[in-house]
Amino acid sequence: MVHSKHLVLLACTMALLPSLARAADTASGALVGTDGAAHGTVAITDAPKGVILRVEAKGLTPGWHGMHFHDKGVCEGPKFTTAGPHVHATTPVVHGLLNPTANDAGDLPNVFVGADGTATVEVFSPLVALKAGKDKPALLDADGSSLVIHAHPDDYQSQPIGGAGDRVACAVIK
Template structure:
């Protein structure tokens, strides 16, 4: 394991332990999240639904100078780490969200930060849910855009989806890091 993969798993857990596992999860970033937003595209906010079709949170997508910031708030999760990824199809049909397709991967790479042939454009670090089942996180994906008409756009024809998985992402196993069932989904259109 490299330093990045260790920090993706250990750092959020250490913060939770040091803070006594407070009732809210700590933010996890994929990249430098302190960039100013571009004014060329309004942020997109989507409801995250669970397998029963009930709203369990929101995801906000904001275009930055170098990528897309994703702000996630979700409830009803088991405490701990959850894989979370952008998937290739903007369709979230409960209960299993298989309609969202595979990970968003316009460059044809393999899954995960630790994969020498990776990573998918839609790969994110794990989402951390606190003891009360709530997760709040901010991610930045520098591999995607909200600008239409380019191959790495989240707003491609048919849209894309943000999917939360039941288990942690191991950051290297194809196709989804052994992250288990899909338990939450938000359409990005």
């Protein structure tokens, strides 16, 4: 009987290990709008060759919006300039997913916000890592990082931010 209790305890512990490992390889943040209100969440999962980003947003203007990882883990409104420039490892920074000489690690695809002001998207970025130790900029470095959603879509070519315009929502990645 004692052995069966130990086996049950061992089985429960083993079942928890994968979820504990996943928790250590994730980060998240709360999206805040220029109005200071909550506008959704972001979740980032470390992957072998980059990160998976999930965004659930609400209260945004319908249409396409640029979205980028920014260099600082600070989101002071209403303009969110405290988030700094895009995450990068090389200067000068050359923006654009369609630019053959781009080196801007903060570049991400645009997000579409529906007529009801909501968006849910999951994208993969091979340009960053969640933590240090890989051969790319880490989102959870000493000064952190943030995810910024812009007022307009990114054209993936124009400098310095693809014409994406003002910062309308920001989440500190923790």
